[in-house]
Amino acid sequence: MKPILWITCKLPEEIVEPLKSWADVREWPTVEVNMPHEKLEEIIQEADILWTIMDNRVSRELLQTAKNLKLICNLAVGYNNIDVEAAKELGIAVTNTPGVLTETTADLAFTLMLITARRIIEAADEVRNGDWTYWGVNHLAGRDVHGATLGIIGMGRIGEALAQRAKGFNMEVLYHNRRRKPQAEEAYGFSYRELDALLQESDYVVVLTPMTPETKGLIGKRELQLMKNTSILINVARGGIVQEDALYDALKNGEIWAAGTDVFVQEPVSTSHPLLTLKNFVALPHIGSATLRTRKEMMEMNIESMHDYLEGNPIRHRVV
Ligand SMILES: NC(=O)C1=CN([C@@H]2O[C@H](COP(=O)(O)OP(=O)(O)OC[C@H]3O[C@@H](n4cnc5c(N)ncnc54)[C@H](O)[C@@H]3O)[C@@H](O)[C@H]2O)C=CC1
Numbered sequence: 001m002k003p004i005l006w007i008t009c010k011l012p013e014e015i016v017e018p019l020k021s022w023a024d025v026r027e028w029p030t031v032e033v034n035m036p037h038e039k040l041e042e043i044i045q046e047a048d049i050l051w052t053i054m055d056n057r058v059s060r061e062l063l064q065t066a067k068n069l070k071l072i073c074n075l076a077v078g079y080n081n082i083d084v085e086a087a088k089e090l091g092i093a094v095t096n097t098p099g100v101l102t103e104t105t106a107d108l109a110f111t112l113m114l115i116t117a118r119r120i121i122e123a124a125d126e127v128r129n130g131d132w133t134y135w136g137v138n139h140l141a142g143r144d145v146h147g148a149t150l151g152i153i154g155m156g157r158i159g160e161a162l163a164q165r166a167k168g169f170n171m172e173v174l175y176h177n178r179r180r181k182p183q184a185e186e187a188y189g190f191s192y193r194e195l196d197a198l199l200q201e202s203d204y205v206v207v208l209t210p211m212t213p214e215t216k217g218l219i220g221k222r223e224l225q226l227m228k229n230t231s232i233l234i235n236v237a238r239g240g241i242v243q244e245d246a247l248y249d250a251l252k253n254g255e256i257w258a259a260g261t262d263v264f265v266q267e268p269v270s271t272s273h274p275l276l277t278l279k280n281f282v283a284l285p286h287i288g289s290a291t292l293r294t295r296k297e298m299m300e301m302n303i304e305s306m307h308d309y310l311e312g313n314p315i316r317h318r319v320v
């Protein structure tokens with residue numbers, strides 16, 4: 001009997017079709033709406049392999065209801081949506097997609113820095129809305145990225161790729177990380193700072209840590225107050241690492257100059273979210289890794305893990 005592979009979102013036909021040679025593939029049918037949690041509760045009971053996306057909250061309670069589940073492949077490098085400790089205890093392997101999305105996500109992080117600093121969304125909207133009526137000396141004037149100081153919180157794969165990009169813009173790169181990286185300091189001239197010092201010295205602060213109990217709410221009122229009132233905060237990691245209510249106050253009160261984020265606590269974010277009322281806030285819909293090539297490579301990486309499991313080989317890209 002073929003193992004039951006449940007795919008919790010609609011994936012391209014050319015990816016799914018070959019899986020049918022070895023799996024009893026069952027998939028969520030629509031792209032427009034993701035699988036609701038109630039459906040996940042139902043299908044986890046019959047799945048041998050579960051192919052998840054970040055939207056799926058795979059809690060201990062949910063895992064405990066699984067009868068045959070042996071492998072979860074998460075279509076993301078971040079796996080905070082899955083209780084991996086519980087999975088480990090229950091003998092369920094969990095895999096993710098590290099590395100293949102690093103450069104693409106670093107591109108997006110740098111793009112978000114540029115568009116926030118140069119007020120690109122406001123500017124483009126002005127043209128489209130017919131509000132471009134004059135050339136003024138400070139009209140839509142933003143802040144320079146080149147030559148500024150970049151502070152990266154979470155100097156892992158994506159953090160380092162972002163830092164490389166910053167070198168091309170003659171930026172000074174500071175970083176804060178769980179562990180210091182002497183090799184990167186020596187090779188590229190990146191400087192380590194404690195968190196408070198990094199916040200105080202940086203013109204751009206980019207959050208790139210995973211979401212963990214330690215990083216949840218890491219950037220709140222106190223941290224935002226430490227930042228310069230000319231500085232810009234960028235979050236490409238996970239919503240909730242930056243406290244959204246504190247960010248709203250800091251932007252509204254001019255404690256920081258602007259912010260850009262690709263991630264929210266609740267995704268998709270509600271259009272009535274207070275942050276969306278602010279001109280100095282740029283919002284993107286979690287598109288960090290969204291290029292055609294990278295998404296294909298992420299899917300292929302998950303499939304590699306499935307093949308390893310099937311063939312009884314050590315499972316690559318395994319988190320637990
Ligand atoms: N917006 C998007 O579409 C994407 C978001 N991401 C997010 O970016 C995160 C980072 O991805 P990678 O760079 O591949 O991961 P990584 O594991 O290579 O890097 C994370 C770094 O954060 C550091 N870190 C962890 N806890 C910390 C703490 N409390 N304080 C300071 N540093 C800490 C780690 O030591 C590590 O160096 C992912 O976990 C994911 O949540 C990743 C890809 C796309």
Ligand SMILES: O=C(O)C(=O)CO
Binds near residue numbers: 054077079101288
């Ligand atoms: O990989 C991740 O963690 C993402 O957020 C989307 O690629």
